[in-house]
Amino acid sequence: MNSSATMTRSNEPEDVEVHNRSEHPGLARRSAGWIEVIAGSMFSGKSEELIRRLRRAKIARQKVQVFKPEIDKRFSQDHIVSHSEMKHESANVRTAADVRANIQPDTEVVGIDEAQFFDNELIQVVNELAELGMRVIVAGLDQDYTGKPWEPMPQLLAVAEYITKTHAICVKCSQPANYSQRIFESEERVAVGATGMYEARCRQCFVPHADAPTIHPD
Numbered sequence: 001m002n003s004s005a006t007m008t009r010s011n012e013p014e015d016v017e018v019h020n021r022s023e024h025p026g027l028a029r030r031s032a033g034w035i036e037v038i039a040g041s042m043f044s045g046k047s048e049e050l051i052r053r054l055r056r057a058k059i060a061r062q063k064v065q066v067f068k069p070e071i072d073k074r075f076s077q078d079h080i081v082s083h084s085e086m087k088h089e090s091a092n093v094r095t096a097a098d099v100r101a102n103i104q105p106d107t108e109v110v111g112i113d114e115a116q117f118f119d120n121e122l123i124q125v126v127n128e129l130a131e132l133g134m135r136v137i138v139a140g141l142d143q144d145y146t147g148k149p150w151e152p153m154p155q156l157l158a159v160a161e162y163i164t165k166t167h168a169i170c171v172k173c174s175q176p177a178n179y180s181q182r183i184f185e186s187e188e189r190v191a192v193g194a195t196g197m198y199e200a201r202c203r204q205c206f207v208p209h210a211d212a213p214t215i216h217p218d
């Protein structure tokens with residue numbers, strides 16, 4: 001009973017957001033910020049969860065800025081987009097230093113999507129922003145297609161106050177899926193894509209190299 005209450009608290013830090021600054025503008029910057037990380041495989045709803053939190057912040061009239069790495073050009077240039085087609089405007093930046101350079105002083109909430117495509121300076125940048133009193137929400141793939149932890153996500157998970165691990169559903173066996181299975185031949189670590197290039201797999205069904213796509217008899 002206690003454990004489930006604790007669980008809800010750590011997964012749902014939003015319960016503090018409304019009371020943070022928008023209702024008490026005089027307290028702005030007096031309270032410390034924090035880092036939230038949303039980590040998981042492809043098709044696990046990371047971007048959707050990020051967008052949901054950003055929308056709630058905006059409803060609370062907090063000033064929100066969102067960044068994504070320029071490498072991720074799928075769907076939209078100036079939006080982050082979930083596979084379920086939820087959207088949120090965002091700025092394309094090339095490096096973590098660009099995130100720092102583009103932050104406006106009155107920003108209260110910073111969203112960062114596809115964090116695995118950023119350089120390791122992102123760890124320093126998100127720490128700085130949190131220390132300035134900002135709520136920083138970072139979403140990203142925690143493992144590459146071979147199952148290796150994908151920097152800077154492991155370090156971000158270590159420094160975050162709140163962590164949410166999202167799961168997809170294994171296309172082979174319907175268990176919770178923690179891996180992004182590559183289903184096309186390529187040795188590149190970065191091969192941006194979605195449906196038709198990757199599928200969600202569980203630990204038992206995942207193989208750390210390209211595999212044939214799962215075919216479901218209809």
Ligand SMILES: [Zn+2]
Pocket residue numbers: 170171172173174175201202203204205206
């Ligand atoms: Zn499976």
